[in-house]
Amino acid sequence: MKLRIIWLGKTRDPWIKEGVTEYSGRIGRYLPLAIDELKDEKDAPLEEGRRREGERLLKQLSPNAVLVALDERGQQLDSVKFAEFIGKHRDSGTAELVFAIGGSYGFSDEVRNRAAKVLALSAMTFTHQMVRPFLLEQIYRACTILNNEPYHH
Numbered sequence: 001m002k003l004r005i006i007w008l009g010k011t012r013d014p015w016i017k018e019g020v021t022e023y024s025g026r027i028g029r030y031l032p033l034a035i036d037e038l039k040d041e042k043d044a045p046l047e048e049g050r051r052r053e054g055e056r057l058l059k060q061l062s063p064n065a066v067l068v069a070l071d072e073r074g075q076q077l078d079s080v081k082f083a084e085f086i087g088k089h090r091d092s093g094t095a096e097l098v099f100a101i102g103g104s105y106g107f108s109d110e111v112r113n114r115a116a117k118v119l120a121l122s123a124m125t126f127t128h129q130m131v132r133p134f135l136l137e138q139i140y141r142a143c144t145i146l147n148n149e150p151y152h153h
């Protein structure tokens with residue numbers, strides 16, 4: 001199974017870039033991972049920007065990709081349950097598991113409707129940039145849990 005993460009907008013802060021590089025490198029030891037950064041629409045009116053970003057994101061998906069949309073209103077899982085979720089897809093023939101992180105204004109309904117799961121990392125709202133290393137660390141943690149390695153305590 002391939003993992004893919006798609007996000008809207010450039011990663012600007014060096015400390016976020018560092019976290020992204022660190023944890024994406026760690027994940028690569030367990031599963032192939034691709035990260036795609038799409039152009040955001042931060043200068044467009046809010047609803048229109050969300051709609052355009054959503055269209056751009058959905059065009060990227062192959063029909064059999066399983067989409068997980070990150071959204072603070074989604075389902076919260078603990079790290080073990082999140083690992084089980086990834087493991088279930090890995091072991092049941094899912095070819096591509098795609099995690100999507102929205103832009104500054106979040107996702108359109110079209111993206112949420114396409115998603116197999118809408119996942120919250122917390123009920124709190126983080127910046128769209130900060131979610132990137134947080135998600136990557138949780139995926140790395142999940143990989144270590146699935147491999148019975150002593151990282152998760």
Ligand SMILES: C[S@@+](CC[C@H](N)C(=O)[O-])C[C@H]1O[C@@H](n2cnc3c(N)ncnc32)[C@H](O)[C@@H]1O
Binds near residue numbers: 069105123124126
């Ligand atoms: C600043 S938030 C957008 C918040 C906006 N109020 C909304 O309606 O979605 C930007 C992106 O960061 C991600 N995000 C922020 N906080 C999150 C959380 N607690 N759990 C999961 N994703 C989160 C989501 O992908 C969201 O689309």
